[in-house]
Amino acid sequence: MSEQPNHFSLLIGQIWSAYKKQFTRIEVPAKTDLLKEGETAQKMFFIETGSVRVWHNHNGRDITCQFFFENNMVSSIESFKKDIVSPITIQTIEACVIWWIDKREMKKIIEEMKEVPQLRDMLVDALFERTFDYIKHFTTYILNTPEQRYLQVLRDRPELVQRIPQHYIASYLGITSVHLSRIKNKLAKGK
Amino acid sequence: MSEQPNHFSLLIGQIWSAYKKQFTRIEVPAKTDLLKEGETAQKMFFIETGSVRVWHNHNGRDITCQFFFENNMVSSIESFKKDIVSPITIQTIEACVIWWIDKREMKKIIEEMKEVPQLRDMLVDALFERTFDYIKHFTTYILNTPEQRYLQVLRDRPELVQRIPQHYIASYLGITSVHLSRIKNKLAKGK
DNA sequence: GACCGACGATAACATTTGTTATCAAATTAT
DNA sequence: ATAATTTGATAACAAATGTTATCGTCGGTC
Numbered sequence: 279m280s281e282q283p284n285h286f287s288l289l290i291g292q293i294w295s296a297y298k299k300q301f302t303r304i305e306v307p308a309k310t311d312l313l314k315e316g317e318t319a320q321k322m323f324f325i326e327t328g329s330v331r332v333w334h335n336h337n338g339r340d341i342t343c344q345f346f347f348e349n350n351m352v353s354s355i356e357s358f359k360k361d362i363v364s365p366i367t368i369q370t371i372e373a374c375v376i377w378w379i380d381k382r383e384m385k386k387i388i389e390e391m392k393e394v395p396q397l398r399d400m401l402v403d404a405l406f407e408r409t410f411d412y413i414k415h416f417t418t419y420i421l422n423t424p425e426q427r428y429l430q431v432l433r434d435r436p437e438l439v440q441r442i443p444q445h446y447i448a449s450y451l452g453i454t455s456v457h458l459s460r461i462k463n464k465l466a467k468g469k
Numbered sequence: 470m471s472e473q474p475n476h477f478s479l480l481i482g483q484i485w486s487a488y489k490k491q492f493t494r495i496e497v498p499a500k501t502d503l504l505k506e507g508e509t510a511q512k513m514f515f516i517e518t519g520s521v522r523v524w525h526n527h528n529g530r531d532i533t534c535q536f537f538f539e540n541n542m543v544s545s546i547e548s549f550k551k552d553i554v555s556p557i558t559i560q561t562i563e564a565c566v567i568w569w570i571d572k573r574e575m576k577k578i579i580e581e582m583k584e585v586p587q588l589r590d591m592l593v594d595a596l597f598e599r600t601f602d603y604i605k606h607f608t609t610y611i612l613n614t615p616e617q618r619y620l621q622v623l624r625d626r627p628e629l630v631q632r633i634p635q636h637y638i639a640s641y642l643g644i645t646s647v648h649l650s651r652i653k654n655k656l657a658k659g660k
Numbered sequence: 661g662a663c664c665g666a667c668g669a670t671a672a673c674a675t676t677t678g679t680t681a682t683c684a685a686a687t688t689a690t
Numbered sequence: 691a692t693a694a695t696t697t698g699a700t701a702a703c704a705a706a707t708g709t710t711a712t713c714g715t716c717g718g719t720c
Contacts, residue, residue: 334608334612336612341611341612343608343611355597355600355601356601356604359597392589392590392593398583398589399583401593402583402592402593402596405593405596405597405600406546406550406596408600409546409596409599409600409603410546410547412600412603412604412607413547413603415607416603416606416607416610417525417534419607419610419611419643420532420534420610420640420641420643421525421527421532423676424676424677443696443697443698444697444698445696445697445698449611450611452610452611453677453678454677454678454679455697455698455699456677456678456679456680456698456699456700457676457677457678458698459698459699459700460677460699460700462698462699463699463700614706615706615707634666634667634668635667635668636666636667636668644707644708645707645708645709646667646668646669647668647669647670647707647708647709647710648706648707648708649668650668650669650670651669651670651706651707653668653669654669654670
């Protein structure tokens, strides 16, 4: 979840520098679906520039679950790993430069990595890291109010508030855009 | 998160059957702290019988984050792995039979496992599985109302509603016990 | 058996959050 | 440049959820 340098970004850097040739570069406009809900993930994407969101159609409501920026890889991870249909859509927010790789190629890379002790440890550590991030993320939904969650995002991921339309952030925070607007208004007055 | 058989429970079964001799058996009454918030985890616990919860003190409020039952291992995983102080308390709910293992021993086991391809894959798969579970869990906090989350728990983890005091479940669902009581009342009338 | 603490239900009231609608500003397409 | 679309603010009202307090039940303890 976090954008700080960690095992996950190290791992991506490693993959990216060693296997770049196996990726294909594309340029896509804003609001392009890289993977649609209901399809099975056949690719994994590396974002060179731009922003991407992962969202889920919940009873006709568009709920944003995650945001991704430069130098990150994104896929419907469970669909990718288990060959099941994706519960989520992956969509660009801004125009993007994306590099994609075929699922089979990527799985080969992962198998190769498992044979190299250093990379294998990096993989395991990265998975731990991801798990920690998710624990933290969902914990804030129990512990904190929407206002506190917004302040947390403001503090920990300011690029998000700067680059992402507010209604996506609202659904990411689990509230309506009307309510987020109220929170912002209240915070502005308080200052 | 889930209690269904998966890579994680297979992994635990594997560890448990192969390394049981290195664990120490203890019997503890209900409401025993196995690890206190602020301490650094020195042990990992295997639950033979009984139930355990993980909770966090949030501004004086007791917030339950997770429940564990028989045949599961529990630790403050981030504290365990990174030697940082634990943000959570691990406490028995019912009287338990617990087997604990020292952190150093457990880390040796994990290193040994990494050398055995089959176990190593199981470890990686288990971490993926955990990550998926967490994604699912925190997703429901964005997607679902407290009532829907309660119905989900009723359906997916009925043992939880049967064995765990209601106010723990309420804080696990992110609501007050008063509100959970209202939900139950409403559901009872609806039927 | 009496007492005590933990647990759960309920009521009355306060606060938070959602819903719907309208408008203005900003952005994009033609 | 103009029109269309997207985005964000706001208001009025409805629904959901929290807060505090009271009460009854149940299980253990002395």
